[in-house]
Amino acid sequence: MTTMVLEKTAAQTQAATADDVRRAELAAFLRSRRERITPEQVGLPRGVRRRTPGLRREEVAHLAAVGVTWYTWMEQARDIQASGQVLDSVARALMLGRDERSHLFALAGVADPLPEAAYTDVPEALLQMLEQLEPFPACVQNARYDILAYNRTYGRLLCDLDAMPPRDRNCMWLSYTHPQWREALVDRDETMRLMTARFRAAMAEHVAEPSWKCLVKRLHDASPEFREIWARHEVVTDQSPRTKAFQNPRVGLLRVKHTSLWLGPGPGPRLSSYTPVDEETRERMERLHRLVLEEERAGASAG
Known part of the structure; x- marks a missing residue:
């Protein structure tokens, strides 16, 4: 019985570690794509005090019509669940290509509601x-x-x-x-x-x-x-x-x-x-x- 408990605990720990790695990769991917988009590309004013490369988090949240806190938590690799519709909005706000979109959904562990196939x-x-x-x-x-x-x-x-x-x-x-x-x-x-x-x-x-x-x-x-x-x-x-x-x-x-x-x-x-x-x-x-x-x-x- 003790051996079974230990094996179960080890499996749970391994799964949790894999989820942590996946969320960290997703967070890094979102940040990299946000930082490559200029405000002008999405019709936003640059302003005179912008220090953030690319878009701000609140700007991405606005473009995707999602909550700023929710999007911030995604970039902080927090344990939250995203629906296919929300991820689709984020993908469009970040102007992701086909391969990038597939990568986003794979990292989020969600089936793409609009697969090319x-x-x-x-x-x-x-x-x-x-x-x-x-x-x-x-x-x-x-x-x-x-x-x-x-x-x-x-x-x-x-x-x-x-x-x-x-x-x-x-x-x-x-x-x-x-x-x-x-x-x-x-x-x-x-x-x-x-x-x-x-x-x-x-x-x-x-x-x-x-x-x-x-x-x-x-x-x-x-x-x-x-x-x-x-x-x-x-x-x-x-x-x-x-x-x-x-x-x-x-x-x-x-x-x-x-x-x-x-x-x-x-x-x-x-x-x-x-x-x-x-x-x-x-x-x-x-x-x-x-x-x-x-x-x-x-x-x-x-x-």
């Missing part, structure tokens, strides 16, 4: 189907409105999706925060109202999942318009085909029928296609597709 797991057969639908725009989305895959026409329909980092390829995020995407939505107010109501209805089955809560927090922090619409608590479950209109900066007005084909038994991933409702839109879609192909060829030649 989640945006690439689309079967090859679906990717081929998207290509075959060209010149009609089409994409694969999940219930959270993440754009998991898309064909070339859809990639230039509302903005240049290729220029977006994978975690920002989300219709909700782009509709509330991306100027070009917002300009392309002809009936923007109604589109955003319906999309947000459908998102809220879908979230009922995912309310405890970090990735969903993380997206809501990002939108809540970034957009007063989202906060106002979200506070209405509207829900819509109807997913019937709808006619939409987009103002594309290259080819003009596009009037389309939006249809979703569900890829499983429940309201999860879906293939969304946009077919023209008139001949003028068809011609403009074909022209947009040709422009994208010409850009691809030009890029390949230059490379």
Whole structure:
């Protein structure tokens, strides 16, 4: 019995030591990343009495919308627990790259609610189907409105999706925060109202999942318009085909029928296609597709 107690105590001591080391490494990592960011990079005034290299702790806490005391304790390697949503906010405030973000979550011992791999797991057969639908725009989305895959026409329909980092390829995020995407939505107010109501209805089955809560927090922090619409608590479950209109900066007005084909038994991933409702839109879609192909060829030649 004594031997078992001693072994258990030794194991607990070893685990505690490992946790201490991990928290110290996390604290050092946060400090190093905070000190490399200038106030000008995040739109803050430098002031005349700044002696701290980079940002102050309270400035990071403000940018991440977390408590100053809580963030200070993280940098002091105290034994506190951080949620995925909070760490996501800290990662964005510190302007972390993909590898740095992964390192942050690993040190904190928390699963990343927005892993890069989640945006690439689309079967090859679906990717081929998207290509075959060209010149009609089409994409694969999940219930959270993440754009998991898309064909070339859809990639230039509302903005240049290729220029977006994978975690920002989300219709909700782009509709509330991306100027070009917002300009392309002809009936923007109604589109955003319906999309947000459908998102809220879908979230009922995912309310405890970090990735969903993380997206809501990002939108809540970034957009007063989202906060106002979200506070209405509207829900819509109807997913019937709808006619939409987009103002594309290259080819003009596009009037389309939006249809979703569900890829499983429940309201999860879906293939969304946009077919023209008139001949003028068809011609403009074909022209947009040709422009994208010409850009691809030009890029390949230059490379």
